[in-house]
Each structure stands twice: as structure tokens, then as C-alpha cells.
Amino acid sequence: MPELPEVETIKRGLSKFIINKKLTKTTILCGKSFIGAPVTGTVKTIRRFGKALIIDLDNGKSLMIHLRMTGQLIYDGKERYAAGHPSDNFTDKLPNKQTRVILEFDSGPLYFNDQRKFGFIKVVDTDKVEKDDFIKKLAKEPWVMTPEEFYEKLQKHKNSLIKATILDQTIICGLGNIYADEALFASKIHPERRCSTITKNEAKLLLESARKVMDESIASGGSTMATYVKADGTKGDYLEKFAQVFRHEGRPCVRCGEKIIKIRVAGRGTHICPNCQRKNHD
């Protein structure tokens, strides 16, 4: 579930706790969740490529972490820092039933929880991170892609639905189901429009909307809970504060008052205002 803003939130939070700390031991509770042989070493940097998190150690090895749909990372040192898939159990005793891997740092354990086991932690050589099959295919993020580039990309997939296209990380990187719906709503574009019908102006607006919704989310700590349980108690609240359509079905559109509805597009639950987002344009 975590999309780019959530992973960025995790990156910023974890950096405060595990940079310069030593990874001393790895406990694997689910074999599928950890790829490669466990390593030890001191954390030098934490990076993010789209929705993937990279923890670089000082010995040429890195841990690549992808949370996919239900992954969570919970650091439990002097303070607890939790982010990723939202749930009520960020304050649970750990490990719990969904804990798949425990990374033991000399300052405290980092739990990788993942209900559905789609996510993973993978050991890779630091100098080969960008050559990884997943990482190397990632497109640019919305902030560095130009409207012209984006428009050209859409034209290459003229028969695809616009929502499916902006969810494809090899076309534009970072959007997931929440921010795709929010960006399309902000741009007044129906998710089932074919890419060939998207005008240059609409492409520009959609790109700018994608930046805006993700900027807002990063600024508010992501839409998932990112909780300093023993510190200030704040949590990510994008969905509460900023979301206009995601999980708002049945509620009035903030622009026109029409009821937001939920439909299915490209196999994903999709939220739209049927009045602001029209399929057929004149």
C-alpha cells in the first residue's frame, strides 16, 4: 500500500534512528520475505527509488526493501517509529503474527511486518542497486518529468486507460492507488479515458496534480500512520486532511456537491466525482 510519500516518510524517519548504527543480526521468520544471505554492517545512507527503500551499509552491501501492499517497518529503540501499511497495531508487542524479518541494530530492532507477504527485503551489492531489475526500469518521478515527456509517454500507450497508465512505474514513478485517484480528480479527468484522448494541457495539469498531492502528503507525514509513540504522538494524516475522493464514496464532491462514487478500473477500486470527471468530452 505504501506509495512514494509513505516510503519517503519512512526514509526520513528511519534516517534519524539507524544511520551510523550497526546491523548485528537478522532473524528471518518467513523465508519468502528475505532474499539473499543475511549481512552485518554499519548503516551509511538510506535512499529511495520510487516506492523502494535502500539501506546502504559500510561494507559494499545494501538492503533493498519493498513494502508492496501490506508491508510495515517498525523501529523499536528508545522511541518507537512505525510507518507503512496502516493498522491499529503499531503499538502492539513485537514481534507479532505478521512479523516476517527482524533486523537487529545495536540501538534496537527494526521489525518488517507484512500481512500478505508480497513485500521483501533483498540483499544487493551497493554498486549494483541501480542495475537491479526493478530499479532500472523505474521511470522519472513527477517532479523531474517535463509535461512534454509525460505527454509523449501517454501517446505511446494510446489505447490504455489513463489510470492504469499512471499506475505503471515504468511510465511515471511514485503514484499508487490513492494518489492516482486524487491526481485524476484534481485534474477533472475520468480514470477510464484512453490515453490518446488526453490533451497536452490535461497531461500538464495531471503531472502538476500528481506533484501537488504527493507534496502535500509528504509534508503531512504520509497517509499511513507514522507514529512516534514515545515522542510527539503525531501521525500521517493525508487521508484525513487532504484526500478529496479516496474512500470518500457517498460523500459530496468538494467542488460540485455531487456524490463521490466508487467504481472498478484496471482491477483497482477507483473513486471519482461522476460530475467533475466525465468519460466523454465534447
Added chain:
DNA sequence: CTAGGATCCTGTCAGC
């Protein structure tokens, strides 16, 4: 090559 659907896995919830 593209486009669309099934699939990985566990848990929860609505409807009978």
C-alpha cells in the same frame, strides 16, 4: 510490442 486479466498471500467484512 501492447493491453487486460490472473496471480502471489492473509485477513476482514458484507451477505446469506
Added chain:
DNA sequence: TGCTGACAGGATCCTA
């Protein structure tokens, strides 16, 4: 209460 099917903030694999 118990069962069943739908669905879930992602990405890949298979098919036509």
C-alpha cells in the same frame, strides 16, 4: 454462528 465471496494504498506473469 458459520460459510462464501469480494476486496485490499503493488507488481509480475501469462495470454491474445
